[in-house]
Amino acid sequence: MVTRVTNFRIAKPVSVFETTIRVLGGLLSAHMYATELLGPRHQDQLLSLAIDLADRLVPAFNTATGIPFNTISLSSGVPQHETPVTCLACLGSLTLEFGTVSRLMGNPLYHHLAKRAVVAAWKLRTTIGLMGCHINAQSGQWTEHAASISGTSDSYYEYVCKAAVMFDDPEYAYLCQVTYETVENQLRYKDWYASASIWNGIIYRSSFESLQAFWPGLQVLLGDLKPAIRSVRQYIQLLDRFAFLPEAVNMDRLTALVGREGYPLRPELVESLMALFQATQDRRLLNVATEQIRRLLAYCWTSCGFANVKDVRHLILEDQMDSFFLAETLKYLYLLFTPGHPLHHD
Template identity: 40%
Template sequence: MENETTETSTSGCAALRALRRLWSMRSSLNLLGTTLDVTTGEWIEYSSGIGAGVDSFYEYLFKAHILFGKEDFWRMFHSAYLAVQKYFRHGPWYHEADMRNGKATYWQLTSLQAFWPGLQVLVGDIAAANSSHREFVHVWKKFGVLPERYLLDHLMLHPTEKYYPLRPELAESTFYLYQATKDPWYLEVGESIVNSLNSYTKVDGGFASIRDVTTMQLEDHQHSFFLAETCKYLYLLFDDSFLVDRNYVFTTEGHPLPVLSSWHDRLPEAYIPRNWTFLPSEKQARRASAMTLQVCPATSLDCRHRCQQVKSACHIPDARSDHRCFGDEECGVDATTCRRRTCSMAGYCGLWLFI
């Protein structure tokens, strides 16, 4: 047991060192690439995003803070998160950009990006998480499953990556959003995912990956992450008794790690003040994510006495409080960018790619 504990501790320290080393290789914009030359230590691929090649970095950066209560990991994640929102985000979607100059490179949805709303839930940015999650769900319903790659600038599937390998990311984010909100709509989403899996992927002896989502042609293959993650998150969505009176953080492979009290005791002082902004209201303080309190240029948040949001003069609210819409005329002007909002293909107002 002693050797096992020592080995685990050594592995954990190595992982933390790796996170710090990767962060030291960021660009001046606080962005990272997706592929490194392990011999030279130089970036090979400068186009970056929140999907393949970099997704686990963002996830572990924040979860390292939760597990160990180290303030520097929160500062690193906060800087990285703001950079993602600035250079990758376009409405509810996240395109890819050059890590060196922030210019957009690929306008595409990838299935691995679907983990991001779940991470945003942990951060406390529920509104942004819900916005992106809705659009992923819309694409799922459009094809029956979530394709590996969808070209946002052409509104079409990638010609060679039409497959669905039973990935768990959308189920994972659905689980986190339900835990945070207890909104029964997320249970409906989970039920839709389960029904799709049973209808399109179930075979004798297991579940098969889909080779082409346009024909639902199957492959003779089932990845291990389907049982380790996809099924696990769907199960916990409907029966979370495993989580009652327990404090866990799930790894990117879906393994639950206990948050020990000796690590977690520091979190109320080290984490909450920087993660949340308290807004005064008539009845009581309303907790709102600091990440979402972005207002138009030349305005600010004055927190010297109490935090108060300075509203943008250009802001025009959407016609409906739930941001649903049937046409662009029902959408207002965004308070963050002062840009006109439009109605998405899923029927929600936002800053979308196309009108």
């Protein structure tokens, strides 16, 4: 049915990043599962859709630096007056999906384009090794001079390291190591990670954002368990204060920032709990996850599904549930309590 009704000739601009990680990634995953389950009966219709979509995204990479534009029309290409400014996470979170298209097709183009963008941004790092949160894809100039592992930067670091493992690529492995060491040396603030100037490393903001909770999982992947454990302990301290991780917290006072008190059912903490439990078998992590499940059922379940938390201090809900709750949060919770699942070894 998906192949019968899906048409990517859409005349509106879409996010290259979001379309890649959600739609392209979803099609590729579904294709590989269908191939595994159905064998010769599966006729590659989902892969054909994925290739069609990837080809429609390719023109976004036509910039002076090789860093892709932020949005593109799937029917007509990059809009005429599209801004050249894009975020670090947006340009760096295409490697797994585009690399998988290349692997399945035997065509290196897609992998090359995504990797070229990652390397281009890294080559534009400052003398102290930091990359900003936003960059001009045409000029190569950083338009935001703050470095962080929060939203707009986070998945650049995640994808570089996961690509190193997935594609057994020594260049990705090198980038993973040097970018990880730079973050640890420049952005660590006590047992948290701050936002700092890309030019001199001076701390801009000492606030924790919930999107940073992916970092301990990445540290587990790299075998750096001690700082991962310390970070997760900090998150648990927040969960003792709030029912869920707020979007942003003052690191020193452990108070939710004004306007950032919500919890949109994010998966990052659960993914890190899953990875850390796999590495340590510390059953206290299961207790934390069990309590999160209890709170989700007690506070977020409604007659029509789960709802985002608008304010974790008062457990006020809003009429919204993002797709990543189903695609990631629930998946990681399931895998956390299913340690022998084959997905842990894929």
